[in-house]
Amino acid sequence: MHSDHDDLSIIRTVSLTSALERQLERLIVEGELGPGDRLNEIQLATRFGTSRGPLREATRSLEAKGFVEVIRNRGVFVRQLSISDAIEIYDVRTALFALAGKLLAERMSTGIEHMLVELVEKMEIASRDADLDAYYPLNLKFHDTIVGGAGNELMAQEYLRYVKKMHLFRQKSLIQGGGLEVSNEEHKEMLEALLARDPIRARDTHWQHVENAKQRMLSAVT
Amino acid sequence: MHSDHDDLSIIRTVSLTSALERQLERLIVEGELGPGDRLNEIQLATRFGTSRGPLREATRSLEAKGFVEVIRNRGVFVRQLSISDAIEIYDVRTALFALAGKLLAERMSTGIEHMLVELVEKMEIASRDADLDAYYPLNLKFHDTIVGGAGNELMAQEYLRYVKKMHLFRQKSLIQGGGLEVSNEEHKEMLEALLARDPIRARDTHWQHVENAKQRMLSAVT
DNA sequence: ATCGTATCTTCTGCCGACAATTAACAGTTT
DNA sequence: AAACTGTTAATTGTCGGCAGAAGATACGAT
Numbered sequence: 001m002h003s004d005h006d007d008l009s010i011i012r013t014v015s016l017t018s019a020l021e022r023q024l025e026r027l028i029v030e031g032e033l034g035p036g037d038r039l040n041e042i043q044l045a046t047r048f049g050t051s052r053g054p055l056r057e058a059t060r061s062l063e064a065k066g067f068v069e070v071i072r073n074r075g076v077f078v079r080q081l082s083i084s085d086a087i088e089i090y091d092v093r094t095a096l097f098a099l100a101g102k103l104l105a106e107r108m109s110t111g112i113e114h115m116l117v118e119l120v121e122k123m124e125i126a127s128r129d130a131d132l133d134a135y136y137p138l139n140l141k142f143h144d145t146i147v148g149g150a151g152n153e154l155m156a157q158e159y160l161r162y163v164k165k166m167h168l169f170r171q172k173s174l175i176q177g178g179g180l181e182v183s184n185e186e187h188k189e190m191l192e193a194l195l196a197r198d199p200i201r202a203r204d205t206h207w208q209h210v211e212n213a214k215q216r217m218l219s220a221v222t
Numbered sequence: 223m224h225s226d227h228d229d230l231s232i233i234r235t236v237s238l239t240s241a242l243e244r245q246l247e248r249l250i251v252e253g254e255l256g257p258g259d260r261l262n263e264i265q266l267a268t269r270f271g272t273s274r275g276p277l278r279e280a281t282r283s284l285e286a287k288g289f290v291e292v293i294r295n296r297g298v299f300v301r302q303l304s305i306s307d308a309i310e311i312y313d314v315r316t317a318l319f320a321l322a323g324k325l326l327a328e329r330m331s332t333g334i335e336h337m338l339v340e341l342v343e344k345m346e347i348a349s350r351d352a353d354l355d356a357y358y359p360l361n362l363k364f365h366d367t368i369v370g371g372a373g374n375e376l377m378a379q380e381y382l383r384y385v386k387k388m389h390l391f392r393q394k395s396l397i398q399g400g401g402l403e404v405s406n407e408e409h410k411e412m413l414e415a416l417l418a419r420d421p422i423r424a425r426d427t428h429w430q431h432v433e434n435a436k437q438r439m440l441s442a443v444t
Numbered sequence: 445a446t447c448g449t450a451t452c453t454t455c456t457g458c459c460g461a462c463a464a465t466t467a468a469c470a471g472t473t474t
Numbered sequence: 475a476a477a478c479t480g481t482t483a484a485t486t487g488t489c490g491g492c493a494g495a496a497g498a499t500a501c502g503a504t
Binding site: 099 | 236282283285287294313314317318321374376377380425429
């Protein structure tokens with residue numbers, strides 16, 4: 001039995017295609033469809049109660065976004081990322097996150113300031129307690145706050161896309177780029193640059209942060 | 223009458239959908255379909271001799287790539303970029319190009335080295351002669367060489383996408399981000415960093431270069 | 445003359461069906 | 475038993491058609 005998430009009756013404002021796209025993306029990101037799996041058109045269309053037309057349109061969009069791969073006459077497959085793919089994505093993410101840091105430093109508001117300070121403090125505590133379950137969502141929110149607060153919608157959108165895309169990498173546990181204390185030390189440096197409203201330093205510390213995360217991931221993989 | 227570019231009979235290896243997508247992208251980038259224009263499904267399907275199904279799939283892909291906008295029950299429209307859109311794209315391009323510079327500095331080959339040196343020399347001449355027609359393609363090739371030589375396929379692909387996307391900006395003439403001599407001075411600095419195999423300096427000079435181009439564009443627009 | 449309204453036309457959204465291709469299977473041969 | 479080959483089943487690619495929404499047009503009221 002499928003979960004009731006599969007419902008897409010909310011359609012009337014958004015198109016059926018985009019609703020289907022969201023559903024398929026959910027199936028992929030949540031792991032119901034794993035890397036390499038084929039998206040059976042008939043089966044999925046039946047499951048969501050639509051015809052194959054809109055479903056095919058949705059998969060074409062997902063293909064353009066890099067979540068699936070279409071092979072003519074053979075079908076649509078969830079993309080599999082090699083290590084070198086993961087490196088490429090990480091590097092692009094690095095550049096985008098550096099941009100986020102720079103832009104945020106240029107338009108820092110007290111609201112975001114307080115939020116980031118609080119998050120770093122909480123992460124400090126979680127780090128001391130070695131409480132990964134507490135640390136992980138805080139870390140996520142810290143990055144989201146920076147990316148979302150930078151005021152560049154395109155960058156934020158693309159950044160989010162790449163974060164999602166990393167879930168297609170086989171070694172899921174390694175995505176995080178672990179290292180609690182190390183990571184939060186870097187957060188403090190980033191925060192310092194942001195509080196100082198120093199775009200260049202913010203850009204460089206943010207760049208370094210993701211680059212370090214990449215290195216931690218790589219040393220864990222190899 | 224349509225040009226004979228419209229032919230897509232080469233299909234047997236690639237899908238009809240992707241061939242259509244390429245054709246539509248061509249129509250947009252070459253300007254036959256300008257910003258704000260509607261893509262009439264029936265008309266385009268007839269023109270390319272297909273049914274509406276594959277055509278719709280192609281437009282969904284173009285939508286995901288940001289070239290067109292789909293409005294439910296109203297149609298597909300070529301995207302119009304506002305100035306703030308252009309700024310966002312420029313900033314993302316800046317970050318990606320900085321990444322290109324860094325990566326290239328890390329894996330610089332003598333082949334690319336010679337190519338870049340030659341291009342800068344030729345641009346120097348064109349700059350002295352104020353020969354914009356000669357300068358423009360050299361400048362383009364200079365940037366392509368850097369982006370293509372960096373060894374990150376994803377970054378190269380995305381960078382190219384954004385360059386194309388800038389064509390949707392109304393003020394086409396301003397895309398270039400002019401300023402011949404100024405621009406080539408920056409090229410020399412970038413080249414220096416690359417020849418020195420200095421990733422950080424390469425990253426920073428490349429970042430600054432696109433950022434300056436953005437500023438030149440903005441001061442020309444406002 | 446202008447505005448609002450009703451009608452008609454055009455176009456999109458979605459579906460079901462058929463053709464073409466690929467994958468699965470069984471039978472045969474070596 | 476493994477490899478090859480012919481046949482069947484499953485799946486994708488493409489098409490044409492119908493319902494419904496948006497847009498255009500014509501008409502009438504003020």
